Amino acid sequence: MSASAGEPPDPSSSEKDTGAAPVSERTWMLRGARAAVSIPALILTAAFVGYAGLARETGLSLAETLVMTGFVWALPSIVVLTGGMATGMGLVPAAIAVALASVRLMPMTMALMPLVKVPGKTPTWKLLLASHFVAVTAWVYAMKNLPDMQRDGRLPFFIGFGGSVTIFVFTMTGISYMLVDHMPPIVAGALFLLTPIYFLCSLWGAARMNADKAAMIAGLALGPVFFVYVPGLDLLWTGLVGGTLAYLVTRIMRQGLS
Amino acid sequence: MDGIHITSLPDTWWWPFVMILVAGWLATDVWRWLGVLAGGRLREDSEVFVWVRCVATALVAGVISKLILFPQGALAETSLALRLLAASCGFAAFLTFKQRVIVGVLTGEVVLLAGWVLHDVAF
Numbered sequence: 307m308s309a310s311a312g313e314p315p316d317p318s319s320s321e322k323d324t325g326a327a328p329v330s331e332r333t334w335m336l337r338g339a340r341a342a343v344s345i346p347a348l349i350l351t352a353a354f355v356g357y358a359g360l361a362r363e364t365g366l367s368l369a370e371t372l373v374m375t376g377f378v379w380a381l382p383s384i385v386v387l388t389g390g391m392a393t394g395m396g397l398v399p400a401a402i403a404v405a406l407a408s409v410r411l412m413p414m415t416m417a418l419m420p421l422v423k424v425p426g427k428t429p430t431w432k433l434l435l436a437s438h439f440v441a442v443t444a445w446v447y448a449m450k451n452l453p454d455m456q457r458d459g460r461l462p463f464f465i466g467f468g469g470s471v472t473i474f475v476f477t478m479t480g481i482s483y484m485l486v487d488h489m490p491p492i493v494a495g496a497l498f499l500l501t502p503i504y505f506l507c508s509l510w511g512a513a514r515m516n517a518d519k520a521a522m523i524a525g526l527a528l529g530p531v532f533f534v535y536v537p538g539l540d541l542l543w544t545g546l547v548g549g550t551l552a553y554l555v556t557r558i559m560r561q562g563l564s
Numbered sequence: 565m566d567g568i569h570i571t572s573l574p575d576t577w578w579w580p581f582v583m584i585l586v587a588g589w590l591a592t593d594v595w596r597w598l599g600v601l602a603g604g605r606l607r608e609d610s611e612v613f614v615w616v617r618c619v620a621t622a623l624v625a626g627v628i629s630k631l632i633l634f635p636q637g638a639l640a641e642t643s644l645a646l647r648l649l650a651a652s653c654g655f656a657a658f659l660t661f662k663q664r665v666i667v668g669v670l671t672g673e674v675v676l677l678a679g680w681v682l683h684d685v686a687f
Contacts (some may be wrong), residue, residue: 345665345666346665349665349666349669356637359637359638360636360637363637366580367580369581370580370581370584373581373584373585374584374588377584377585377588377589377593378584378588378589378592379592380592382624382627382631383588383591383592384588385631385636387583387584387587387588389636390587391580391583397582397583397586397587400583400587401586401587401590401591402591403587404587404588404591404592405591405592405594405595407623407627408591408592408595409595409619409620409623410595410620410621410623410624411592411595411596411599412595412596412598412599412602412616412620413599413613413616413617413619413620414599414620415595415596415598415599415600415603416599416602416603416613416616417603417613417617418599418603419599419600419603419604420603420604423603423604430600430601433600433603434596434597434600437593437596437597437599437600438593438596440596440599442624491638491641492638492677492680492681494637494638494639495637495638495639495641495642495676495680496673496676496677496680498631498635498636498637498638498639499632499635499639499647499650499651499672499673499676500669500673501631502628502629502631502632502651503650503651503654503655503668503669503672503673504665504669505624505627505628505631506628506651506654506655506658506668507654507655507658507663507665507668507669508665509621509624509625509628510655510658510659510663511658511663511665513621515614517614517617517618518617518618518621520618521617521618521619521621521622521625522621522622522624522625523625524622524625525621525622525623525624525625525626525628525629526625526626526628526629527629528622528626529625529626529627529628529629529630529633530629530630530633530634532626533626533630533633533634540626540630541623541626541627541630542623544622544623544625544626545619545620545622545623545626546619547622548618548619548622548625548626549615549618549619549620549621549622549623550615550618550619552618552621552622553614553615553618553619557611557614
């Protein structure tokens with residue numbers, strides 16, 4: 307509710323050019339990079355520092371950990387794949403498990419497109435490139451702040467933001483992989499807890515209507531149930547059953563039984 | 565699932581990278597690409613879109629509760645009650661203090677660390 311796309315401009319952001327002087331795409335990218343120096347980015351970095359510990363414990367090499375971080379760039383999917391590789395899962399079952407854990411990225415990307423696209427002008431390849439940075443952190447930031455910027459600056463800003471966060475997290479993941487041997491369990495444990503609490507808060511903050519919040523509550527409750535009864539397909543069932551239930555209940559509340 | 569692991573080519577140096585690129589990168593980015601291609605058509609205020617977002621949100625929420633209830637690595641050493649308490653306190657603090665994510669995260673962490681240290685001291 308608080309993070310709706312139509313929120314009034316955040317006074318702390320400096321990106322409020324109303325088109326007085328034309329600003330180059332490079333400038334917009336640099337502004338995005340500067341905005342990336344933020345608390346959410348630090349939380350994400352800390353979560354990846356924790357992941358580096360898990361990866362090393364699991365037996366992934368440094369190169370594997372870094373390729374996974376840079377190419378997959380979605381922490382839950384990375385954790386799913388790491389777990390799959392640890393248990394010797396085959397390529398196809400692992401791909402299915404990761405795909406099921408990543409389904410959320412499609413509607414997230416869809417919701418972002420109307421914001422960053424300049425109709426008739428933005429080439430699709432640029433959007434495909436930018437879409438790689440869609441993950442909870444950049445997405446929540448973008449949905450909150452892009453609507454206050456001038457339209458043609460949004461895509462370069464998003465690429466600058468997402469690219470900087472990715473490069474920083476990638477570097478810190480590598481550094482902490484090498485140092486992680488010395489990480490006490492209590493530190494590693496605290497870092498592992500960052501992701502769920504961070505997602506819990508930012509997902510609620512990104513909810514635009516009651517349906518989203520109902521879906522979140524349904525997903526929290528059903529996730530463990532399906533994990534116990536249909537392991538493997540649990541997230542898909544959680545999404546379909548929990549999401550549909552939340553949609554139907556809130557739709558009836560909105561419109562009655564029509 | 566047990567007993568039917570397909571462990572055909574697991575012992576070459578490049579196999580993990582094939583796993584990561586195909587089962588990780590492709591399986592993840594394909595959703596982003598589909599989102600780009602479909603994003604221009606589906607209207608943000610349509611009912612289908614509300615439903616799709618509900619499904620996606622429930623999915624992410626499922627990930628969250630799995631990470632708390634069935635954690636991996638060092639966090640698995642803590643008790644379920646402590647993890648639930650930490651997450652609940654964090655979320656409550658987040659809601660109380662103007663939905664500031666940093667407040668929620670720090671509160672949850674403080675509760676976890678305090679509980680962990682107290683447990684170690686007491687037992």
